[in-house]
Amino acid sequence: MEAWLLLLACLLIPFVVLLIAQRGAGKTKNGSRIPPGPLALPVLGSLLWLRHSSADLEPLLTRLFARHGPVxxxxxxxxxxxxxxxxxxxxxxLVERGAALADRPPATRALLGESDNTISRANYGPAWRLLRRNLVSETLHPSRVRLFxxxxxxxxxVLADKLLRExxxxxxxxxMVVEAFRYAMFCLLVLMCFGERLDEAAVRAIGAAQRDWLMYVAxxxxxxxxxxxxxxxxxxxxLKTGFALRRRxxxxxxxxxxxxxARKDRISRGAGAAAALKADTTFExxxxxxxxxxxxxxxxxxxxxDDEMANLCSEFLTAGTDTTTTALQWIMAELVKNPRIQENLYNEIKATTSGPEEVTEEEVNKMPYLKAVVLEGLRKHPPGHFVLAHKAAEDIEISGYLFPKGATVNFMIADMGRxxxxxxxxxxxxxxxxxxxxxGEGVDVTGSREIRMMPFGVGRRICAGLGIAMLHxxxxxxxxxxxxxxxExxxxxxDLAEKTEFTIVMAKPLRARLVPRSRN
Structure with a gap:
C-alpha cells in the first residue's frame, strides 16, 4: 500500500506543481491575467473535454460565460x-488592436500538406495583402461586380423556373427550397470564378465536391x-479521406x-478577346x-x-455559396412565419419596380425595407456563430485581460447580435x-465605429465579400x-431550431407553399 501511495504521489506532484505555476503565470505588471476558465492540466488541457465534445462548443461556452464573465x-x-x-x-x-490579432492559428488542413496561401488562412503579411487586394480590386470592386x-x-x-416547377x-x-437556393448560388459563383456558364451536371458535380469537402472539415x-x-x-x-476529397x-x-x-494566351498572341469567347457561355x-x-x-x-489556384477557387466558392444559401433560407423562413412583414416587403417591391418585368439591381438599391429585412436576418440568424479564428502575434492587454502571444482568439457573433x-x-x-x-438605425456592420452585430467579422480580417454578399x-x-x-x-x-454544419443551418429545412404572384 505504501508503495502504491508513493507511486501515486510521484505521478500527481508534478501535475500539481505545474498547475500552481500555470495559475501564477500569465500575469502582467499591470495585473492583467489570462481570462478565466475551467480547470486545466498541463499537456491534457481543460478537464471538461473529458465530458464534452468540441461539437457542443457553443452551449458549453454559454454556461462558461454565465459562470466566468464575457471573456x-x-x-x-x-x-x-x-x-x-x-x-x-x-x-x-479587432479594431483598436487589430494588427496584433490579424494572424491565423495553424489550420488542421496543414496536415493535408496544403499551402497557407489563401485569403482566409494566410497570416497577416505580404502574401495575404496581395491575395486580398487582388480579390477586392479585380473581382469584387463595384465596376467588376456590374460585369456579372x-x-x-x-x-x-434559373431559380424562379426551378421553384415554379417544383x-x-x-x-x-x-x-423544400434549400437545394434550389444552393444550386442557384453555385451557378452564379462558378460562373464568376471560372468565367464559364456550365451545364447543370457540371455545376452539380462541383457543388457536390465542395459540399463533401465542407462536411469533412466541419x-x-x-x-x-x-x-x-x-x-x-x-x-x-x-486524413486519407481529406486527400481524396481535395483530389476530386x-x-x-x-x-x-x-x-x-489558354484563352489568356490566345488573347496575348493577338487573337483578340472576341475570338476567345465561345458563343454566349464564356464571360470576359x-x-x-x-x-x-x-x-x-x-x-x-x-x-x-495550379494547386494554390484550386484552393483559392474552393475558398471563393465556399465564401459565396454556403453562407449566402444559409442566410437566404433563414430570411425566407422568417418571411413565411411573418406574413405581415412579407406583405410590407412585397408592397415596397411593387411600388419601386416598373411593372411585371424582373427586379433590377438599381431598383433594389432604392428599397430601404428590403435592406432592413436582410439586416434583421443577419442579426438574428448569422450563418456563422463564430468568426474565423484569430491568433495573437504578441502579448496583448485588453480591458484587463491578457491575450498571450500565440493564443487563438474567437468572437461570438450570434451572442452580440442577440x-x-x-x-x-x-x-x-x-x-x-x-x-x-x-x-438599429444606422448600424455599422463593418464595426469600425462600434460593434453591435458583426455577421461578416470586423477589423483587418473582415469578410472581403461583404458588399457582394449584401447585393446577392x-x-x-x-x-x-x-x-x-x-x-406555411x-x-x-x-421550425427555427438550429443545427451546426459548416454554417448554422435550419435543423428542419424550410418547406413552403409557393403561390406565383401572377396567379393571385
Whole structure:
C-alpha cells in the first residue's frame, strides 16, 4: 500500500506543481491575467473535454460565460483558446488592436500538406495583402461586380423556373427550397470564378465536391486540434479521406483553370478577346483570370501553382455559396412565419419596380425595407456563430485581460447580435428596428465605429465579400418575394431550431407553399 501511495504521489506532484505555476503565470505588471476558465492540466488541457465534445462548443461556452464573465479561456492540449462575447472587448481587440490579432492559428488542413496561401488562412503579411487586394480590386470592386449583372439575371431565371416547377409538382406538401437556393448560388459563383456558364451536371458535380469537402472539415477534423502529432497517426483514415476529397475538387477545377489560361494566351498572341469567347457561355472576366496574373514578391516573384489556384477557387466558392444559401433560407423562413412583414416587403417591391418585368439591381438599391429585412436576418440568424479564428502575434492587454502571444482568439457573433442589453426584443424578427427611429438605425456592420452585430467579422480580417454578399441577398430576396407568395404548409409549420454544419443551418429545412404572384 505504501508503495502504491508513493507511486501515486510521484505521478500527481508534478501535475500539481505545474498547475500552481500555470495559475501564477500569465500575469502582467499591470495585473492583467489570462481570462478565466475551467480547470486545466498541463499537456491534457481543460478537464471538461473529458465530458464534452468540441461539437457542443457553443452551449458549453454559454454556461462558461454565465459562470466566468464575457471573456473565457479553454485549453485543448497545450493550445490556449480565448472566446469573447462582449462587443466592447471585441471592438478593442479587432479594431483598436487589430494588427496584433490579424494572424491565423495553424489550420488542421496543414496536415493535408496544403499551402497557407489563401485569403482566409494566410497570416497577416505580404502574401495575404496581395491575395486580398487582388480579390477586392479585380473581382469584387463595384465596376467588376456590374460585369456579372447578366449572370445574376440568368440565375434569377434559373431559380424562379426551378421553384415554379417544383411548386406545381409538390402541392399541398410544399417545396423544400434549400437545394434550389444552393444550386442557384453555385451557378452564379462558378460562373464568376471560372468565367464559364456550365451545364447543370457540371455545376452539380462541383457543388457536390465542395459540399463533401465542407462536411469533412466541419465533422471530421476537430480531433486534430488535440495533440495533432499523435492524432494524425491515430486517425490516418480521416486524413486519407481529406486527400481524396481535395483530389476530386482539383480534378474538376484544373481543366477550367487551364481553359482560362489558354484563352489568356490566345488573347496575348493577338487573337483578340472576341475570338476567345465561345458563343454566349464564356464571360470576359473571371476570378481565375486574376489569379493567373499574380506573382508572389516574397517568394521570388513566382506565379501561383495550379494547386494554390484550386484552393483559392474552393475558398471563393465556399465564401459565396454556403453562407449566402444559409442566410437566404433563414430570411425566407422568417418571411413565411411573418406574413405581415412579407406583405410590407412585397408592397415596397411593387411600388419601386416598373411593372411585371424582373427586379433590377438599381431598383433594389432604392428599397430601404428590403435592406432592413436582410439586416434583421443577419442579426438574428448569422450563418456563422463564430468568426474565423484569430491568433495573437504578441502579448496583448485588453480591458484587463491578457491575450498571450500565440493564443487563438474567437468572437461570438450570434451572442452580440442577440444581446438583450443592446437590442429591444432580440429574439423577435423586427426589420423595422433598422428604419429611422428603430434601435438599429444606422448600424455599422463593418464595426469600425462600434460593434453591435458583426455577421461578416470586423477589423483587418473582415469578410472581403461583404458588399457582394449584401447585393446577392437583397437581390434574390426581392426576386423571390416578387415572384411568389410564400406560405406555411398546413401541419408542417416553420421550425427555427438550429443545427451546426459548416454554417448554422435550419435543423428542419424550410418547406413552403409557393403561390406565383401572377396567379393571385
Amino acid at each position: 473565457v479561456s479553454l485549453r485543448a492540449g497545450s493550445r490556449l483558446s480565448i472566446y469573447v462575447a462582449d462587443r466592447r472587448v471585441a471592438h478593442a481587440a 449583372a447578366p449572370a445574376r439575371s440568368w440565375v434569377r431565371g 411548386s406545381e409538382q409538390a402541392p399541398p406538401r410544399g417545396v 465533422r471530421k477534423t476537430s480531433v486534430f486540434l488535440f495533440w495533432p502529432a499523435v492524432t494524425k497517426h491515430l486517425f490516418r483514415g480521416r 475538387q482539383k480534378e474538376l477545377f484544373l481543366p477550367l483553370i487551364e481553359a482560362r489560361r 472576366h473571371s476570378y481565375v483570370d486574376t489569379l493567373l496574373d499574380i506573382k508572389l514578391p516574397d517568394e521570388g516573384g513566382r506565379a501561383l501553382t 444581446d438583450e442589453r443592446e437590442w429591444q426584443k432580440p429574439t423577435e424578427f423586427v426589420p423595422e428596428r433598422f428604419l429611422p427611429g428603430g434601435d 441577398l437583397e437581390y434574390f430576396v426581392a426576386v423571390l418575394v416578387k415572384e411568389f407568395e410564400w406560405k 404548409v398546413p401541419g408542417d409549420e416553420v
